[in-house]
Amino acid sequence: MPLLSLRNLSVSFDTASGPFKAVDGVDITVEPGEVLGIVGESGSGKSVAMLGLMGLLPPSATVTADEIAFEGRDMRQMSGRERRKIIGSEIAMIFQEPMSSLNPCFTVGFQIKEALKAHTDLDRKGRKDRAIELMNAVGIPEPERRLSAFPHQMSGGMSQRVMIAMATACRPKLLIADEPTTALDVTIQAQILDLLLDLQKERGMAMILITHDMGVIAETAERVVVQYAGQQVERQPVSTLFDAPHHPYTSALLAAIPERATERRLPTIPGVVPGQGDRPDGCLFNPRCDKADDKCRTVVPPRQPKSLGEALCHYPLNHPANVSAA
């Protein structure tokens, strides 16, 4: 049984100019202990889908899905009280800006202990011991002293460690990390990624890693979902994605990375991600795709088979030799 299974998850926002579909029919399954990467540019709906799962969206958002199941329990039917028992203890999330995710008015010790107070029946002393243990586990030096530190007294890397300590306080089975290292320097980014992977291996915790950085995906994830304008355009194991992308968007995204460039001019993707007003007919990527033809401009593309990266495309790239054209 998969740990988390989402089928046909959509999120739309009520805006002044009508509803806007930020996430459009997303399917995600996460097995226990695996690392799933979700990659996409800003505006591709990668964070919104996860915020929808966590119930962290504003009231103007409508979340619909055919299935939202955590360990086989249907989360759509749950009462708020039941949902909150899972969220924060069994599913936890860390965010991009560690500095702004912590409350500046309370000490970090208080904020770590708050999670324990809500989800465990430890007493005061037990919570304090556990908080120190957690801070030790995430590599914060002198945890006893740091318990009474305020967020502004800590650096970005340390704040992110505190966030990880809070998120892992109740030994979650699934950790959602939304751009956990984007605001950090490379050497600190390497430390935080190592820490997350160590925790994940040690505790058999599954992880969904949301990022726009292909390098971070290559170093950490096992499976990758590529998202574009709210849709999943490709799903592949990481080992094959970088060599043989099947969707033209994935291929263009990889080609635009300076590190993979062979010439002084980088291959670019013309145009920008479509917004609310200019969503094209047919394939959403067709205005920016150099292989698009009339079919792409009118017919919504089908989902290709697994051997073709489940690409959402009429003309997937890199056909494996043993598969005839789909």
Place this chain on the structure above:
Amino acid sequence: MSAPTDTPTTSPATAPTAAPLSARATAPLNAIVTATDVSQVYELRRGMFARPVGLKAVKDASFSVEEGETLAIVGESGCGKSTLARMLTMIETPSEGALTIDGVTITGEDARQLKKLRSTVQIVFQNPYGALNPRQKVGSIIEEPLKINTRLASAERRRKAEQALAEVGLRPEHYGRYPHMFSGGQRQRIAIARAIILEPKILVLDEPVSALDVSIQAQILNLLADLQERLGLTYIFISHDLSVVKHVADRVMVMYLGRPVEIAPVDALYAKPLHPYTRALLSATPATDPKSKGQRIRLTGELPSPISPPPGCSFNPRCPYANERCHTERPELTPHGPTRVACFAVEEGRIEGL
């Protein structure tokens, strides 16, 4: 605008005078920027009666930039790269040392020459959302430098602004629009148009693509490469992203805690990084190839406080090769092949595999 004040020791002997134009044409490689032991000290007041503390954001930086090349400055946040940018653009005068730009020493010259110099050096900032005034139309944003620095008629200014828009790949009808109508990439193009309208020789690019998505980043990097070729610009490219730097730079200067620790041609730096910090920085950068998940050099700890830097080499608390000498003496930049590096371990051959 008052003339620059209190500059302690500016010896004109270190400042080369501007080379005559003919010489420049025959020898294209000509230092357009020369910095000699440049430092910037900020005074911090901690408490009403406490003695102010001096924070040296940049310490004894010596380097030069050749005409037409791209010098990249890399380092983590707090290493002084943006302070350096502020000095190069004359937003701040260095508190110590001499900085010569296009033949003019910016410390202690008269105000008229400085004003001319200001149109020689222009800057593009990191965040295109914050760098453009939301109440100004694109046209007046781009024309503003002309209004301040030239006496052109308004029709002429408009012609030049439209030319600059075309130069950066925007259309003339964008002239009358407001910044909020543009995406991040387009806004960065507007910021670049504003920077090139005075026909500068030097562009300081302070993290110009870090706020942009990969596909937009590629567009802007290509635009910058085009402009450099067409207009013969010199770039000082400040970034923390080593894969972008590898793509754009001719030479790289790595900074740590306010000091340059390694200056090298880009190929040498990426093929054979010498300073332990450069090596750690390179190995920490994620490679976009799942098969090359190599051994990472794990750097422990974080950047020490610049208010009380460690004695000796400022990298010693995080360096795996540090010994007694590193804790007491400070290494200077010394040539090592094409590279200049400030490290005793390299000097003494203590690092294996070098």
